[in-house]
Amino acid sequence: MSFIEVKNVTYQYQDSSTKALDNISLNINQGEFVSILGHNGCGKSTLSRLLNGLLIAEQGEVIINGINTADEESIYEVRSNLGLILQNPDNQLVTTVVEEDVAFGCENLCLKPDEIRKRVDNALKAVGMYDYRMFDTYRLSGGQKQKIAIAGILAMKPKCIVLDEPTAMLDISAREEIIKIIKSLNQKEKITIILITHYMEEAIESKRVIVMNKGKIVLDNSPDIIFSQVELLKSYGLDVPQSIELIYNLRKRGYKIDYTLSAQGCINNIVSLLQGNDI
């Protein structure tokens, strides 16, 4: 049994004429780091809200760690196991003081004060914001607010964290810091990570990439296989790293050169190509 099971789910919003999600099925195992890529409006945000029971599918079911999200009695168990981080850092912070905001989730779970204190401190340290614990939430930068949001979910000790375009409103350095934290949570704490994004440089960091288009899952594989399908990705409104596009163009011209995900790999492959042609 997978940690997350999505079975034949279809979802349509009340005021919409098209299906947001059209008969999708998906399995994700504990400990995976999965990216979900897709243009705006492809259904990825809808999927994230179905995963933690904020939305319930009319057709099909979503099972998290053996619990059906439609089961109202167990919804809090689902949510304490699967946390969701949203795009806007400001609209996720509930209180004025950093450490109190991080404690919010634990207080809702009625944990003992000592336990809450320990979890809050550990969560803040995991995101590198322990020194800011007494700060006003208002005074933090976008990236710092997003880290606090992550700490707030971390303190609840979830088995999985879903992040819905967490870096869309952040600048490049803040974006990199968030991705670093997410990777470390997956590698060190073995937390399942589902990263929803349209930035391919973020998707590359994961082990498995799922591409969505118009409410359907169209591709599901490792990053190197996904990104080599340049034409297909462009038809879905997505982009590829410049190194991959370069290799794609050279291949179109008839040259044999392998795809690779890193810039260094690209350089090595170009050098091999040139040497192979005695340049």
Added chain:
Amino acid sequence: MNITIGQYYPASSIIHRLDVRVKIILLIINIIFIFCSFSIYSILLMTAMILFIMVISKVPIKQYLRSMKAIIIIFIFTAVINIFYGAGETLWSFGFIKITYDGVLNAIFIALRLLDLIFISSVLTYSTTPANITDGLERVLSFLKIFKVNTQELSMMMSIAIRFIPTIMEETHKIIDAQKSRGADFESGNILNRIKGIIPIIIPLFMSSIKRATDLSVAMECRCYNSYTKKSKMKILRIKLCDIIAILFVVTICIGVIFCNIMF
């Protein structure tokens, strides 16, 4: 942008360290006794106590005087009215303007009552962060649960409102800048035009507040918030020695006030 909501003034005084529940209850008691001081000596005793508390709070007197700015007009107006409209023996007269002994006494009473009220309330807001005040209020008012009042929800609403004040102010400035960049004018024109001119600010602000509320409720649900089951709290409030001393001190003064009331 520096906004001091609730005007918290950080300092390391004994007042700052007191348990917030004790501060709120003592504040209520003080307010009651300010109005129940019937003799001049009672009110002077209350004033002396409040001045003493202000000094040990280590918040500069200048800050306390600032809190008076809002009511300075009412203060002067009330004092003056009472000086000229009292009964009793005349102290000084000029034509139909009469200053009586009682008038002066009343004026002093009212002035001191007003000052004491403002100052003792300021002691609370200067020595306690807004977050702690709402937390304290929730704990103190928890007895209202008997009347089916959901104090947890009320406290959550207050705390969210306070949390978003600076955010919404910043948003307002951004919207004003954006509309000004499209030629909107908020400075000139007659009253009607200026009122119409508010629409390009209010509507976007309203819409963004709705979006904020929607996002925030999603975030709260994700962290298992519900307003019915009792939440635990990370911060445990314990009554300390300084709290007991503070309670005894205030109670002693209050007994003194009752004594003065009876004797004078």
Added chain:
Amino acid sequence: MSNLLEVKNLSYIYGKNTPYEKIALQDINFTLEEGKILGIVGHSGCGKSTLSKLLNGLLKATNGDIILEGINIWEKPKNIKSIRFKVGLVFQYPEHQLFADTVKKDIEFGVMNMGVEKNQIDIRVRKVCDILNIPLSILDKSPFSLSGGEQKKVALAGVMCMQPKILILDEPTSSLDPLSRNNLLNQVMAYKEEFNASVIFISHNMQELSLICDNILVIKEGKQLAIDTPQNLFFDDKLLNESGLKAPEIIYIAKELKKLGYRIKDDILTVDDMCKNILELLGGDNK
């Protein structure tokens, strides 16, 4: 080509003479010619947004001059509003400023404040919808019923409708997906061509700046580090280090190949440029 805009020794201090005094910008100098695109890049908090507000008169500089079409913009302070019609500023997340009952009324807001005649307004609205690919069918809808991307276009249309000579875009591609991003860049170029306008494009995405800018101004902590063509900037390692900025991936690849001794041109900016260069080395297509 004459200088449309000249910025001389521009400085701005927040909260002057208060305990919160902070130097936001110091000694910024640049010129902008008609029909050119200037990129402004720098980390968060470096002063990019402050600069944009100084340029359209929302803020008044503590030092220095802004000369638009030969005249200082603050020469007649009472007329500062008219400057905002010539220097159109589109803020980040402009969709947050939408307020009217219909899309058409919102787009018209700026142009009506200019006092343009009614029939001219309709022509302008159609023109701008054409440039931004806004279907005329949504003109009568409420702006709040549109998707995020459509709202952004409507907000941008509202400023473009004023046909400013200088269009300043503050991080216009934030939270846009790649397809929408490319469309926006093309639309900005189309606006520039149509009205022979100049554009100031503020971003921290070096890749998109490299695609459309004639020059890029680099700001760090309020100070001007450099202003130069994208090619010169990206190949200046010392500057990139100092500014903490990263050149687009393709430039990195070009530089590394050059270091290894291959004949790589100095003006590589795009994947196409790099591909052409490699093909030249290889002697054409491999058929």
